[in-house]
Amino acid sequence: MIDALGRNIDYLRISVTDKCNLRCKYCMPEEGIQHVSHDEILSIEEITKIVEIFKNLGVKKVRLTGGEPLVRNGILDLVKNIKDLGIEEITMTTNAIKLYDMAYDLKKSGVDRFNISLDTLDRWKYYDITRGGDLDKVLKSINLVKELGIEPIKINTVVMRNFNFNEIDDFVKLAESGIIVRFIELMPIGEAIGKSDDYVSNSEIIEKIGDLEKIKDDGKSKVAEYYRNSNGAVLGFINPISHKFCSECNRVRLDCKGNLLMCLHSNKSRNLRQPLRRGEDIEKIIVDEIYRKPKSHLLLEGNFNNRDMNTIGG
Ligand code: SAM
Ligand code: SF4
Numbered sequence: 001m002i003d004a005l006g007r008n009i010d011y012l013r014i015s016v017t018d019k020c021n022l023r024c025k026y027c028m029p030e031e032g033i034q035h036v037s038h039d040e041i042l043s044i045e046e047i048t049k050i051v052e053i054f055k056n057l058g059v060k061k062v063r064l065t066g067g068e069p070l071v072r073n074g075i076l077d078l079v080k081n082i083k084d085l086g087i088e089e090i091t092m093t094t095n096a097i098k099l100y101d102m103a104y105d106l107k108k109s110g111v112d113r114f115n116i117s118l119d120t121l122d123r124w125k126y127y128d129i130t131r132g133g134d135l136d137k138v139l140k141s142i143n144l145v146k147e148l149g150i151e152p153i154k155i156n157t158v159v160m161r162n163f164n165f166n167e168i169d170d171f172v173k174l175a176e177s178g179i180i181v182r183f184i185e186l187m188p189i190g191e192a193i194g195k196s197d198d199y200v201s202n203s204e205i206i207e208k209i210g211d212l213e214k215i216k217d218d219g220k221s222k223v224a225e226y227y228r229n230s231n232g233a234v235l236g237f238i239n240p241i242s243h244k245f246c247s248e249c250n251r252v253r254l255d256c257k258g259n260l261l262m263c264l265h266s267n268k269s270r271n272l273r274q275p276l277r278r279g280e281d282i283e284k285i286i287v288d289e290i291y292r293k294p295k296s297h298l299l300l301e302g303n304f305n306n307r308d309m310n311t312i313g314g
Helices: 044-056 075-084 099-109 123-129 135-147 165-176 202-209 273-277 282-291
Strands: 011-015 061-065 089-094 113-117 154-159 180-185 224-228 234-238 251-254 259-261
Touching: 011 044, 044 075, 044 273, 044 282, 061 075, 075 089, 075 099, 099 113, 099 135, 113 135, 123 135, 154 165, 165 180, 165 202, 165 234, 180 202, 202 234, 259 282, 273 282
Parallel strands: 011 061, 011 251, 061 089, 089 113, 113 154, 154 180, 180 234
Antiparallel strands: 224 234, 251 259
């Protein structure tokens, strides 16, 4: 579907749960999230119904995220349902803690690719930033995903000056092994509000790495700019703050409670769960919302989202 500004909305990102088995310091409060009653969460069948409507409106790609999508009950059924609807590409963003045990079944059910979040290659730093995570599980998952031929694997790394800025070269080496590493600027959202000391712009990282050549834009990626180093490492840079990609934004978001968000950085949303349960025409609501998708975010003007990232899924 084309929105009022001519953008073709063909990408739906779904946060299937706001629960997580980690507590990354910039994303989740230490005590976790407030308990939400079962009734307030979209069922697997309801999510499937909403995806079907989006499919009919022209959505071709669905990303499942969270919270941690692999802790959601029924995730394999959901993937299978979405595949059966004929969605062209299903991807998943995961912390990969449970991926080792689930990768084979996820592939069989229809996941085409994984983005794996990993901010450090040091065991203790990983334990610290995730408040208890086991790096070995993530590395084992990455190897398995590779063995299963689910490629390309993308690693998402949020760069923080006082945490992992000194590991950039290690991530470049990881990328030289054939994994695409994407550096993400820390966004001032939820738990990360007020952590501006840790913010590093991608242009600073590009300068630090040095040996990089920009890869020609194939028109596929709206959010990342890709570079290659002389050893063939492919590195992506996601700059939500310093470079706006709003004019090309092709995505909308659905959270696990059924809130439809037109922009990651907006506090505005429209709930689909209640009208869906009342049997109302939610296709009309979705079309109205897409038509009103904002022109751009207002982060540079200080207009930050006060939701934690785990509720929206990144
Ligand atoms: N739990 C899954 C994971 O970690 O991959 C999916 C959800 S997580 C919210 C999605 C992505 O958002 C992760 O790569 C995470 O690092 C990123 N993220 C969370 N908070 C962020 C922030 N304040 N700024 C930039 N990225 C953030
Ligand atoms: Fe969980 Fe992902 Fe947030 Fe970390 S970034 S706390 S893994 S939702």
